[in-house]
Amino acid sequence: MTAGIGTARGVAHAPGRLTRMLILGGVGLVFAVPILAMIEFTLRRGLVGGYDFQRWIELFQNGLTGEYAPILAALVNSVGLAVGTVAIVLVLLVPTMLLVHIRFPRLRRTLEILCILPISIPAIVLVVGLAPVFSVLARYVGSGVWTLAFAYGITVLPFAYRAIQSNLDGVDVRTLSEAARTLGAGWAGVLLRVLVPNLRRGILAGAFIAVAVVLGEFTIASLLSRVNLQTALVVVSKNDPYSAVILSLLALFVAFLLLLAIGRLGTERRRPARAFTPTPTTSTSGGDQS
Amino acid sequence: MPAAAFGLLPFAVYVLLFLALPTLIAVGTGFLGNDGGFTLDTVAALGDPVVLAAFGSSIWLSALTAIIGAVVGALVCYALLGARPDGALRSTVDSLSSVIAQFGGAMLAFAFTATIGIQGMVTLLLQERLGIDIFADGVWLYELPGLVLPYIYFQVPLMIITFMPALASLKPTWAEANATLGGTARTYWLRIGLPVLAPSFLGSLLLLFANAFSSYATAATLTSQGAQIVPLQIRSALTSETMLGRENLAGALALGMILVMTVVMIGYSRLQSRAARWQR
Numbered sequence: 235m236t237a238g239i240g241t242a243r244g245v246a247h248a249p250g251r252l253t254r255m256l257i258l259g260g261v262g263l264v265f266a267v268p269i270l271a272m273i274e275f276t277l278r279r280g281l282v283g284g285y286d287f288q289r290w291i292e293l294f295q296n297g298l299t300g301e302y303a304p305i306l307a308a309l310v311n312s313v314g315l316a317v318g319t320v321a322i323v324l325v326l327l328v329p330t331m332l333l334v335h336i337r338f339p340r341l342r343r344t345l346e347i348l349c350i351l352p353i354s355i356p357a358i359v360l361v362v363g364l365a366p367v368f369s370v371l372a373r374y375v376g377s378g379v380w381t382l383a384f385a386y387g388i389t390v391l392p393f394a395y396r397a398i399q400s401n402l403d404g405v406d407v408r409t410l411s412e413a414a415r416t417l418g419a420g421w422a423g424v425l426l427r428v429l430v431p432n433l434r435r436g437i438l439a440g441a442f443i444a445v446a447v448v449l450g451e452f453t454i455a456s457l458l459s460r461v462n463l464q465t466a467l468v469v470v471s472k473n474d475p476y477s478a479v480i481l482s483l484l485a486l487f488v489a490f491l492l493l494l495a496i497g498r499l500g501t502e503r504r505r506p507a508r509a510f511t512p513t514p515t516t517s518t519s520g521g522d523q524s
Numbered sequence: 525m526p527a528a529a530f531g532l533l534p535f536a537v538y539v540l541l542f543l544a545l546p547t548l549i550a551v552g553t554g555f556l557g558n559d560g561g562f563t564l565d566t567v568a569a570l571g572d573p574v575v576l577a578a579f580g581s582s583i584w585l586s587a588l589t590a591i592i593g594a595v596v597g598a599l600v601c602y603a604l605l606g607a608r609p610d611g612a613l614r615s616t617v618d619s620l621s622s623v624i625a626q627f628g629g630a631m632l633a634f635a636f637t638a639t640i641g642i643q644g645m646v647t648l649l650l651q652e653r654l655g656i657d658i659f660a661d662g663v664w665l666y667e668l669p670g671l672v673l674p675y676i677y678f679q680v681p682l683m684i685i686t687f688m689p690a691l692a693s694l695k696p697t698w699a700e701a702n703a704t705l706g707g708t709a710r711t712y713w714l715r716i717g718l719p720v721l722a723p724s725f726l727g728s729l730l731l732l733f734a735n736a737f738s739s740y741a742t743a744a745t746l747t748s749q750g751a752q753i754v755p756l757q758i759r760s761a762l763t764s765e766t767m768l769g770r771e772n773l774a775g776a777l778a779l780g781m782i783l784v785m786t787v788v789m790i791g792y793s794r795l796q797s798r799a800a801r802w803q804r
Binding site for chain 1: 693724
């Protein structure tokens with residue numbers, strides 16, 4: 235009887251090892267093809283045929299200086315914008331969602347519609363209206379690249395909202411916060427020590443999406459004439475498609491490592507909380523690491 | 525209570541300044557004539573056959589890639605169900621999905637040109653090894669059909685990111701209850717899992733549709749000529765300075781896009797209230 239129930243690790247009806255490998259392997263393989271094609275493209279030796287690392291070596295020997303210095307500056311811009319956008323999600327969106335969920339349940343629909351709204355407003359539409367807003371904004375805070383984070387905060391709103399809301403739906407936030415309040419916690423304590431740890435997966439997923447959105451954003455930056463990674467790559471590709479592809483691959487790889495690091499950061503912090511799960515091995519190792 | 529209401533203020537002000545205001549400005553221009561006064565002439569341009577064809581192509585492209593993306597993405601989520609949430613597999617897939625979901629614009633155009641472009645790796649392999657010429661009927665990569673594969677490439681990872689939390693919130697007690705009552709894995713999925721997940725799945729599907737419908741950067745970098753889909757028509761309306769009055773057409777096109785998206789959003793909102801039945 236127990237063979238049919240996959241309740242291992244608290245997850246119901248997880249697929250078997252073979253099924254999982256087939257699905258992940260198949261999808262992974264198909265998704266690897268364009269990346270492999272990009273790598274193959276950069277190794278081509280032109281008309282002579284065959285492959286070598288000449289283009290990679292040249293790019294690395296010259297470094298991101300001279301011709302490619304703008305790419306480095308653009309990358310710095312994009313990373314800064316990612317940080318700013320995640321900050322907007324954490325400081326503005328998460329507390330508002332929790333406040334509405336706990337204290338103003340009647341506003342839930344309103345908040346939801348508001349947060350999903352940006353998806354019905356494509357970047358190319360939004361940018362037309364953003365241009366005058368940004369020209370007014372420039373008078374007060376300047377026209378620095380970082381101001382784009384205000385626009386990106388809106389762009390990531392639907393994705394961050396859905397990720398956090400999915401998690402919020404699976405957690406009984408009201409009971410948790412009432413219990414914490416009964417035990418004498420203040421609102422800050424409820425938020426930071428009870429709710430945020432319980433919603434970590436959703437918040438983390440929201441932050442993931444925010445970072446990825448910002449690193450890949452092209453429309454708003456290009457139409458508001460500000461430089462970010464994507465607009466700089468397009469400029470490079472016009473003269474030198476091989477280097478543009480190499481830089482794209484590097485950018486993808488760096489973005490992947492960055493997100494992996496952020497993901498690990500989240501799971502490291504989760505460990506101490508695991509001390510309360512009835513699995514003895516996790517509780518001891520978790521205690522050592524914290 | 526009133527004190528807590530002030531907590532809603534910062535978000536409200538932010539949304540008002542950077543969402544409501546720009547939207548009103550953008551859509552408002554659709555009702556402006558060349559003299560700057562109110563007119564319905566610009567909006568009437570939405571009935572033009574060329575504009576209607578673009579809307580048809582946009583909807584077809586978005587629906588197709590959303591369905592394929594949602595099904596494949598949900599399968600990957602299911603495959604990840606037993607994996608440890610903090611394990612190497614999950615964090616790798618999460619990070620990869622986040623990167624690829626936004627792997628739009630220039631990079632995606634480069635990738636598919638290198639894969640199925642005229643000199644692409646797959647194009648050449650098929651030609652040399654199997655004798656299949658994928659461009660026998662002409663090069664379709666830089667036209668509407670060429671957008672399908674790149675769009676699927678960013679739809680699947682987006683599905684993984686948005687659907688995984690819903691799948692992970694399935695309660696183990698439901699599986700236990702199912703087993704106690706003599707149910708199998710099959711009855712669990714058919715009677716419990718799928719019905720509970722259906723609204724979340726359809727919600728994610730609509731999110732994917734919206735994502736493709738409003739996507740601009742990939743199409744803009746891949747198709748340099750023509751404007752088969754609505755975002756590209758807005759681009760040409762915005763950038764062509766030769767024809768007077770064209771910027772107001774952009775406002776009308778924007779209004780049309782927002783109308784389609786509103787229909788999608790109403791569907792999404794209905795689904796969410798259904799999903800809420802299983803909460804609390």
